Amino acid sequence: EKERRPFIFHYILIFSSCCFFVRWEEEKYEDGVKWKFLEHKGPYFPPEYQPLPDNVHFYYDGKKVKLSLAAEEVALFFAQMLDHEYTTKKVFRENFFKDWRKEMTQEERLLIKDLDKCDFGEMHAMHTAKVEARRNMSKEEKQALKEANQKIVDEYGYCLLDHHKERIGNFKIEPPGLFRGRGEHPKQGMLKKRIQPEDVIINCSKESKIPVPPAGYHWKEVRHDNTVTWLASWTENIQGSIKYIMLNANSKLKGEKDWEKYEVARKLKSCVDGIRNQYLLDLKSKEMGVRQRAVALYFIDKLALRAGNEKEEGETADTVGCCSLRVEHITLHEQLEGSECVVEFDFLGKDSIRYYNKVPVIKKVFKNLKLFMENKQPGDDLFDRLSTSLLNKHLSSLMPGLTAKVFRTYNASITLQQQLKELTNQSDSVAEKLLSYNRANRAVAILCNHQRAPPKTFEQSMANLQVKIDARKEQLSLAKTELKQAKKEAKAKGSSDPKRQTLVERKKAAVKRCEEQLLKMEVQATDREENKQIALGTSKLNYLDPRISVAWCKNMEVPIEKIYNKTQRDKFAWAIDMTEADFEF
DNA sequence: AACTTAACTTAGCACGGATCAA
DNA sequence: TTGATCCGTGCTAAGTTAAGTT
Structure with a gap:
């Protein structure tokens, strides 16, 4: 299916309306209406639980215990996580044990009273072996698996929204497991229950093909609310909040919303001085x-x-x-x-x-x-x-x-624009320009406090890079000597010998290539070092008006692929299409 | 309730060295 | 010896789902 971007057309109409008074209003639906037609296959459910094979056992207090199916499934959730720090935390263990006991039979509950006496060793080993086996699959097996997954995406991953096929962001129901809250979460370790079709509300057009629930099951409800963008929802049992299935970021609906967000932030730019004066008075x-x-x-x-x-x-x-x-x-x-x-x-x-x-x-x-x-x-x-x-x-x-968050968007975007102006020179190499771009991006990430855990292999990979740099330096000095030699020989024999001349040219090219590669690596090392604990992705994806970046790329003659990967180019397709070099946030 | 923002996890892929056939 | 391909490593991209805002 070919990609399509109808909303770009829509934006162009909005923009040109200032000049040409195009009747773009007709394109828009009445207030609050998000679509006129919505059809999809419903969510994809995770596979049923597969009971343990006969040679894998759970032990309590040293004795082999055959668990009921429900208790076994939850036990396996814990067993699978034994390598994780979570399972050493008191709150996690207590929450898990409490919820696990709820899944046990009366008999099991009477027996299993102390988590410390539980031995999940064989279950954990089975899991590790499975992960290993998956890793060691043959090429053919991997290919077959990939094709099977693609089939699921083809069937469940798209919907039809107002005559256009759109990618769904998260079409899979979240599988059951143990809740992994961030930080000191009081509910960490609780059982996140399996979602049944009976828990799921479907949202779609009345006149669309209504999604069919798995055989023998029913949906909780099928509704037809075109004032919302979600296709399905369910209530999760940890916090009691609602989870949604929504469109991918490259969809018309999401793209328009994103564009609106940046337009509001630009509007703030025009009145921020007045607002600042006001709060200073206040x-x-x-x-x-x-x-x-x-x-x-x-x-x-x-x-x-x-x-x-x-x-x-x-x-x-x-x-x-x-x-x-x-x-x-x-x-x-x-x-x-x-x-x-x-x-x-x-x-x-x-x-x-x-x-x-x-x-x-x-x-x-x-x-x-x-x-x-x-x-x-x-x-x-x-x-x-x-x-x-x-x-x-x-x-x-x-x-x-x-609202409050508009300030974050505004300050992030304006900072990027300023930093780009300050840091980049037309005469820089592409590598240097990209370093400047990343530094501007980094200034924003620091402002917004977007941190990441330093990669586990950080020190090692920096050292590896340094080794490569040293090797390249060596190569460069060798190339330079060879160039000198070639020049000398060319001169000595007179410029009449064209072979000597081409050799000089070739050696010159080699030196240049070597210098470029060295610079590229040195720049990369600097960039990586500075980025150790900083996450650039979040601001790039959520706070920085993509039109600033697109305009910068045009001005600096940097290919857009250098700063946005495929997903990002998809998400920001509207900006890539509409932005001229003179764009100003 | 609905939607955006966020970091973490996992999958996939590129790259460089090792190995093998010609 | 050389070119092809295999294979492991390490990084990036994609996916996941928790945690925010409005």
Whole structure:
């Protein structure tokens, strides 16, 4: 099936409408309507549980125990994870054991009372062997497996939305297993239950071919709601939240939404000065709530903090964003490392990623913070008169569509644009330009605190690269000597011998190629070192207006493939198609 | 409730060295 | 000796699903 991008046409109409007054409005549906026709095959269910073979056993207190099917399945979830740190954590083990016991028969429950007496060794070994066997499959077997998977994608991976075939993002029902919460999650280790067709709501057009549930089962519900974009949903048993099956990022619906997001952020660019002036004035307000709002906004704008919704205690890991900061998360320094009025932040943000930063702030903010912290305990809210809904309500009154996260998008994108301007030179090589691009990207990732665990093999791979660089240096000096030699010989015998001349040319080319390769590797080493703990992908995919990158590529004559891989080019197809070199965010 | 953002896990693939046939 | 191909390693891309925002 050929790719298609109808929404690009749509955008072009919107844009050209400024100049030509094209009647593009007809393209749009009435408010809230996302589609007129939606047809799909429903979600793909994970395979049924396969009981243990007869030669694999579970032992309790040294004795062989044949578990019931349900208990065995859950035991295997744990056994499979034995290599993982999770299974050493107290909370994880306790949650697992509690939920496992719920799956046991009365008899099993009476016997199995202590997780420490459980021996999952054979089950774990079986799992490891399976992983190994899979790795060692023959080419033919791998090919067969690949084809089988492709068949599933072909059948379940696409839907028909308003006459167009669209890729679905996640068409598979999440398989059962043990919940892997991030950070100190109070529910880690709990049993994430198997989803049955009876749990699944299907959303599609009335007049479409309704997806058929697996034989012998029924859907929970089939509905026809064209004001939402999801194709199927179910409620997950850990938090009781709803999971959705939605379209791929390269779809019209997602692409349009993405484009809108950046348009809102660009609108903020045009009024951010006024908004900044306003919150600077608000720092002096008589109303405490307004002052707290102003300080929070100052942080969100300056530091690109997330909004920070309140969270239910005991349901999730203890993490915070701006509005939910507590007194214990900041330390005030009148004087620190040569700066005045420094705020030291130390808290766990989304995914329990630590945010640590020392930031000089203006006096008024500093004074307000002191005031907010007066007579409070470490565990008290810093902004006790503020919530994300209050903050967002205020923001939307300043500009339609403005919310806290728009500042993150805006500051990320504007930073990229500035950094690219500052760091890149037309005369640089492509490798150097790419290093500059990555550095600009990195500045954004640091601003947004996008971290990653350093790769396990980091040190080794840096060392390997260094070895290669040294080898190339050697090669280069050799090539240079050879060039000198060739030149000498060419001169000595006079320029009449064309063979000598071509040899000189060839040696020159070799030196140049060698130099280029060396530079490329040295640049790569620098880039990798600087990127050790920084994740560039998140900002690239979610915060940086792709049109900035596309325009930069055009200006710098860098092929777009150098900065966006296939998936990213698909997702940003709209930007790649519409953006001219003179685009400005 | 619906949707975006996020890091982690796994799959797949490119690359370079080893091995083998011609 | 040379070119082809095999094979393991290490990295990137894709997939997964948790955790945010509105």
